[in-house]
Amino acid sequence: MNSAAGKRRPPTAQQFVLEELRRAITSGELRPGDQVRQDALAARLDVSRVPLREALKSLEAEGLVVHHVHRGYFVAELSLADLEEIYRIRELLEGEAVRSAVARADEGLLDAVEEIQRAVEEAAESGDVTEMAAANRRFHFALIGASGMPRLIRLVATLWDSTDAYRSLYYAEAGHRDLAVREHRAVIAALRDGDADAAVRLLDEHRIHAVAALREVLDLK
Numbered sequence: 001m002n003s004a005a006g007k008r009r010p011p012t013a014q015q016f017v018l019e020e021l022r023r024a025i026t027s028g029e030l031r032p033g034d035q036v037r038q039d040a041l042a043a044r045l046d047v048s049r050v051p052l053r054e055a056l057k058s059l060e061a062e063g064l065v066v067h068h069v070h071r072g073y074f075v076a077e078l079s080l081a082d083l084e085e086i087y088r089i090r091e092l093l094e095g096e097a098v099r100s101a102v103a104r105a106d107e108g109l110l111d112a113v114e115e116i117q118r119a120v121e122e123a124a125e126s127g128d129v130t131e132m133a134a135a136n137r138r139f140h141f142a143l144i145g146a147s148g149m150p151r152l153i154r155l156v157a158t159l160w161d162s163t164d165a166y167r168s169l170y171y172a173e174a175g176h177r178d179l180a181v182r183e184h185r186a187v188i189a190a191l192r193d194g195d196a197d198a199a200v201r202l203l204d205e206h207r208i209h210a211v212a213a214l215r216e217v218l219d220l221k
Contacts (some may be wrong), residue, residue, distance in 0.1 A: 013051035018058055020045060025064060025075055027130040028168035032218075036065060036073040063162040075165055080215060083166065086159050087207050093156050094144060095200045101146035102196035109146050110191055116142055117184050124177035132171045132180075133164070139184060143191075143199075169217055170210055179209060 024030040042052050056073050059065045065073045078086070101109065116139045123132035137160065144156055170176050183206045190198035 013047045014054045017045060017047055017051050017055040021055055021059060022164070023130065026133050026164045026168050028165070028172060030075050030165070031169070032075050032077040032165050034075045036075065038072065062158065064164065076162070078163070078166065083163065083214060084211060086163055087211050090156060090159050091204055091207060093152055094203060097144040097147035097149060097152055097156065098200050098203060099196045100148060101143050102191065102194060102199060104146060104148055105191070109142065110188070112142050113139060113188055113191065117188060120184060121181050124181050127174065129168055129171045132177055133167050136167070136180065166214055170213055176213055180206070183209070
């Protein structure tokens with residue numbers, strides 16, 4: 001894991017470590033099943049084991065890492081059944097959120113989504129997986145956030161957190177990045193037409209394609 005030396009640290013050491021671990025997981029630097037080597041990580045980030053342990057506990061509560069007694073922390077692995085269940089729950093919740101967002105939408109939402117899409121496309125073209133994953137998340141949560149349902153938004157965010165490591169694997173391939181760009185553009189066109197049904201259908205297909213690709217990439221059983 002690369003040190004973040006030279007960058008402005010967040011307010012606390014725990015938050016700094018938490019953000020570095022998130023970055024490593026979402027970028028694919030730490031893959032599902034990889035061990036988090038605490039001594040090496042603490043030395044590299046120049047922190048004590050205390051904030052590191054607290055950050056790992058936070059990630060464990062979110063389902064991003066798991067702790068095995070006498071073995072340590074590992075990036076969480078999902079079975080195909082786990083992945084499909086998470087994406088099915090997302091389908092149900094996000095469909096409701098998007099319908100609400102379209103019903104409440106004003107020009108500001110479309111402008112915001114189109115601006116984020118430009119960042120998605122820049123990252124896709126440059127092959128920046130970390131920024132692609134981050135911009136993709138902003139794209140989807142611009143829509144979900146416009147639903148006006150804060151509890152639903154928090155639930156969906158938890159589901160997204162649990163699959164961050166897998167999303168980075170998906171975007172590692174140029175073909176997947178290009179497909180996501182095209183699918184986002186189609187969603188924007190549906191939003192421009194005020195067609196909630198089309199937007200929901202397109203987003204459902206977007207998730208289906210991601211799960212199918214991850215099944216092949218990971219050979220999940």
